[in-house]
Amino acid sequence: MNPKYLAKKIVFYIGSFWVILFINFLIPRLMPGNPVISIIGQLSQYHSISPAEVKSLYQVFGSPHTPIYIQFFSFVGEVFRGNFGVSIDFYPHTVLYVVSQSITWTIFLFGIALVGSFFIGNYLGSKSALARSSLGDKSGSVVTLFLYSFPYFWLALMLQVIFALDYPVFPALNAYNALKYIPGFNLGFIMSVLKHLMLPLLTLLLTSYGGWYLGMRNNMLITLNDDYLRYGKMIGMKNEILLKYARRNAMIPNLTAFALAIGGIIGAGVLVDIVFSYPGLGFTLYQAIVGEDYPVIQTVFLFIIIGVLIANFFMDLLYAHLDPRITEE
């Protein structure tokens, strides 16, 4: 790989990381008044507040008595030490502990959904482009557009009502049956996890394959007009071989849409987690919102963005590997 391109990408992602860190630092501090005092006032109606909790709230919202640049330095220091304070709802557990409980489930669910929707969308999109203007293409596009514009949480609710309440094929809530199985490498637990995965995964696949589908359909239509394909056709190359080339070339520009797709699937995933009480980052975020656990809210947000950054960095490397032309600008 072109070292200059690699260096450029690394610089971009390190720069983005700092900007995102800064945004994460800035948003709570832009709020007027002193949110910490009002949060403490509200929470102390229900339970006592320890000094550690107060300290981690000030770590999020900033203390009005410390200059802003000193706050930023200490914020960065704490982030690099992995110290995000203590959780308000799960005191005395630390924020890192609370977040780490849910991160595996998120990687599991989002990973499968992301890869699955990529392949389903690209496959169906290229099929649709080849059969352009046929009944299959038209109905495929309409159904895809329909699902693509569906509110995620609404689809999740509908699937939950139909497949978990009316016809109880799949369980409605949680990631596994905690009453029956202990997490570990045994068949019962794995089957339970897979069963509970079905509805959240189905929701994510249905709402997120559309972007790939429409992108692939467009790219394929453009690629099919390319001269090399016409030439290949003229000299009598087999259709299957030509289509293999066309498909590969059409898929490449689609990879650039990964940033948007990851963002979309995370947005959908947060709501899907909540509807199905799936114990991923989205559900943790929701619990934290309900319980006004601001240290957890900020940390989940930071983790989500860092995950997106890392995923995009690897996608850029993959893209450069597949299409070396872009590294030679």
Added chain:
Amino acid sequence: MLGNPSGSFLNRFHINHESALITAFKTLLYSGYFRFGMFVIVSIVIFAIYGVYFHPYAPQRIFAINLPPSSSHILGTNEIGEDIWSDYLVSILPTLVLALESAVIALALSVTVGLVAGYYKGVFSETMSFIINVFLLIPGLPLAIVISADLEASHLNISNYGLLLVSVISLWAFGARTIRGQTISLGKRNHIKMIQYSGESNFNILFKEILPSMLPYIGYILTSLVVGAILLQAGLLFLGLGNETSFTLGSMLYWANNYGAVFNKEWLWFLPPGLTITAISIGFGLISFGLDVIANPSLRKFKALTKGKKM
């Protein structure tokens, strides 16, 4: 006298945007997606306006709870005792207006940033491009959730403007990227170069040449932003972030979900708002799909590689 280049000479490099637009619009009308999307949206808008004026009861008037549908309560009453039909009717228009407002403001921001970042060269526009790219990386819904949650913490009473603000912040980068890319490619065209050499001001080139030729793109971005805004706002309201007491379809869903309407199968309470949000989103989605075909002509003309052969 040499003077400035004669008008007639330069005019050859100006594109007649009006006739191009008329052609584009005619092509648009042939698109079934566009027509159907327009039909859906116009019907919903008419229905929404009807709803604001002709709802049978004041939306927060309390009746007996859980009444079945009858002639006096078309969809019955909910667990709070409100007439669901009235509640639903008054909620449609504010939902539409809020999404449209957010989309228009986000569009204005993304057009400005996109044009500047794409047309000018130098540190400033490089910085703009960098900011666009960073914001593209930040997932919209989590960003919106965090900002809304922080707004709630500070007990700011800004009603729906909070939702508008967070929607704009999370959505603008998508449009800015498209506009920027398009501006870069147009800036390299010969007719734009020619106008630049003639000494036309950059402002005029940007707003009289480049911007009008991007109108189909802008329509596409606007409609996509409306879809994004309506889904984002419904999601946030459903989570209870934002002003749940406002009359919007999202907050209707929030209350329905909060009272367990889904698990109790009170269909009449949560089906109408959900279906309406879906219909609005699909309507705008179809319009944007139709506009995309105008913006990318290669999607229109097509000589099939395997014409007549089924693959």
